[in-house]
Amino acid sequence: MASKTIWALAAISTLTLGLAGCGSSSAQSSPTSTSSSSSQVAQAPVSGGTLNVGIDSDFVTLNPAMSSALIDRQAFINIFDPLLKLSPTMTVEPNLVTHWTITNGGKTYTLFLRHGVKFQDGTPFNAQAVIYNWDWEMNPANASPRRSNLALVQSLSAPNPYEVVVNLKAPYSAFLSILTGRTGMISSPTAMKKWGSAYGLHPVGTGPFKFVQWIKNDHMILEKNPLYWQKGKPYLNKIVYTPITNPVQEYNALVTGQVNVIDSVPFQDVSSLSSNSSLKFAEKPGLGYADMELNTQAAPFNNVHNREAINYAINREALNQLLYFGHAIPAYTQFSPASWAYDPNIRVPFSDTLAKEQLVKAGNPHGFSFTLLGDNNPVTIQEMQAIQSELAKVGITMHIEPVDFTTLLTDAINGNFQADLLGWSGRPDPDQNSYAFDTTGGSFNDPRYSNPEVDSLLLKAREASSQSVRKQYYDQAAAIVLHQAPYIFLEYTPVIQAWSPSVHGFTVYPDGLMRFSDVWIK
C-alpha cells in the first residue's frame, strides 16, 4: 500500500500549494520555542518524557498478520521487535534471532532465538510462539496477507524452546530479509487466542513500547515496555501518534510544536527546512518508486514497441522537478539507490526521436491512444497531466481516468485496465521488489508480463546465496524488463523526515519506519 497510500493522503492539500508556500516561508522566519542544537556533542540519554509523533494517515489494523498498509508498520516497529532487524543501510542484523544457519542447499533455515525475552503480557517468547504465529498466517481460512511471504515453507519444527527449523520447498535467499518485516513480528499467542478477530485492537509484542490506547482518527498511545529485553531501553515513557492527513498541516504541527517528529515533509517545504535552524531533518533515498503499469495482454500495450515508445517519450527529470521539487531520482528499474541491487547504468535516454522510431516499428507512425487510470487526488492527477503532455509530443494521446484508490487497486489486480499509475513502497531485499512483479503469473504482476528468460534469471537470483552473483542476475533481469517495458518506472521517492532539536537519537531509515527505542527527549 505504502507509497500509494502516502500519495493518496498527500493529495488533499494540492489545491493549497500556494498557501503551503506561505507556510514554509513563515516557518523559516518565525522563531520556535525549541532551540537549535546542531552543534551538540554526544550527550548521555535522558529517560522519560512523551514523544508526539505526526503520521500522514491513521493506522488500519494493529495485527501484523492482517496488515498490508505501510502506516501500520510505523506502530509495529515499536510494539513488535522483529526476529531480525535492518540497519540504516538496510542490511539484515540479529535481533530476537541471535544467529542462524542455512543448510540443505539453502532450503533449511535454523533460527536460534534470544533467551529471556517476554511478551508485553508477561508470557514467554519462544519457538512455539513463532510457530503458532506462522501456522496462523499460513492457514488459508485466516486470509492473512502474510501467507504469500511464507508460501515456500514446507514444514516448521521446534527441536527445543529456542530453536525454530524452517524447511523450504526451494532455496529462498530473501527469507532472512522477510523476517525483518511483519512476518518476523511475533504476537503473543495468549493475546491472539484471547482476543480472536479483535486482536488487531489489542496487539501484544516483544517490542520497546506496549500498546495502550487507539482512538481511530485521533491518536494512539504507546507506553514504555518495562519487560523489554534491552535493559535501560527505551528512554521515552510514552509515544503519542497523531494522524494528520493533510501534509501541510502535518508540517505546520511540527513548526508550531504540537508534534516532535513527522513521518513526511511536503516536497515544497524541504528547502525552507534546510535553512531553518529550529528544526532538524534528514533526506534519504527510499526503497519505493512510482511507476506506470502497462497491460501487456490488451491493445495497444500487447505490442512491445508501443510500450517502449512511452519509455523514451517521458522526461523523468522534468517530472522530478515539477512534482518533487528535484528531491526524487529518475527511476528505470525496481531497485532504488537504497538497494544493493541498484545499478545507475541501467537506463533509457529521454528521446522523442527514439520514441517515434518505436512507433514506426509498432506500425503506428502517427501514434495511438490509451487510457491511464490513476488515484483521484490532485497530486496524481498533476503527474498524469504532465505525462499526458510529454506523450502528446510524439503523437500518443493519453486519456486520464481518475478513480478512487480501492477501485484502482481492484482494476489493477484484475487486469481491467490499459495503463495505470501506481507505486510500490519497496522492501529491503531485491527479490521482494521483483519476483512477484515480473515473473509469469506472479502475485503482483498486474501487467500480466511473461518472459521465460526473466523468470529464469529471477529464480536463479532467488536461489543463489552470494550477493554478488545475485546482483548479476538482477542486473540482467532489470535490463530486459526495462526494455520490454511492462512497467514504466518514473521516479524513486525519497524519505524525508523532520523533528524538533529536543529529540535525540533519531535516525532516518530508507524504509521510512520511525524506530524510537533509542530516542530520548531533552
Add this chain to the structure above:
Amino acid sequence: MIPFIIRRIVSLIPVAFVVVVVTFSLIHLSPGNPAYTILGEQASPQAVHLLDVKMGLTQPLWQQFVTYVSHVLQGNLGVSLLDGQPVLSLILTRLPVTLELTILAILASLIIALPTGILAAYRPNTWIDSVSRLLALVGAAVPNFWLALLLVYFFAVSLKWLPSLGWVPLTTSVGGNLIHLILPVIVLALPLAAVTSRVLRGELLEVMRLLYIQVARAKGINEWTVVIRHGLRNALVPVVTVIGLQIGGLLGGVVITESIFSLPGMGQLVVNAIFDRDYPVLDGSVLFMAVVVLLANLMVDLVYAWLDPRIRYQ
C-alpha cells in the same frame, strides 16, 4: 403538539429506510472491494476470495441487504470489516465531536449574524449595511478549506495563539476542548453567518414596515425595544428555516473541516469508510447522520411554534 411530534417521528421510518436502501446500493454497486483495502498489493485472487467468504460478501446482494436490515431492526449496526469494532461504538465515540462542532458553529454564526443583520436592517443603505453586505459576500464566497488554512497560517503558525489541529474531550479539559475548537468553529460559522445575516436583514426590513410596528412606535416605545422585541421575533422564523436547511450542508462542511483540523468526528469516519469500502461503517454512519438531520428539522419546526404562536400543527 404531542401527536404532531409522534407523527413526525413515525414518518422518519420510511425516510430512514430509503436512506438505508440508497446508501447500501450505492456503496455495494460502486467498484472496489474491501478485501483489496485489507490485503493491499498482496491481494491474490485466492486471498481476496477467502476474505470475501469470511466477510460474507459472496452472498447475493439481496441476501446481504436482508441480513443487514434485520440486524439494524434489532439495533445491531454490525462491525467494521477492517478492524472488527462495533459500528455503533465507532459512531458514539465520534458523535460528540461532530455534534459539539455543529452546535458551536450554529451558535457562533448567530453571534455574528444577529448583530450584523439587525444593524444592517436598522440602518439600511448606510455604511454599516455596506460593510455587513461585504462581509456576508466574502463569508459566503470563501471556500471553507481555504479559510481553514488561512486561519491556521495566521493564528497557529505565525502568531502561535491557537492549536492547528487535534481534539481534547470536554470531559478531560473544558479549556483545552474549547481552544481546539475555535478555528474549526469559525471556519464553519462564517459562511452560515453570512447567509443568516442577509436573510435576517431582508426579513427585518420587511417586518419593520408592518402596521403593528408602526403602532408600537406610535405608542412611544423605545426604538430598540420595537426592533428587538416586536420586529426580531417575527423576523426570526425564516432565519430558523435557513438554519434548518443549512444543517445538512453544515454536516457536509464538517467532513472537510474535520479532515483539515484532524478532529476525530463523524466526517472522518464516513470519508475513511468510503475509501476503505467498509460497508457496515458507511451504512451505519449515513443512517445515523440522516436521523440526526431529520431530528434537527423536527426541532426547527418546533421552534417555529415557539417563535410564532400563530403557527399551529395539525
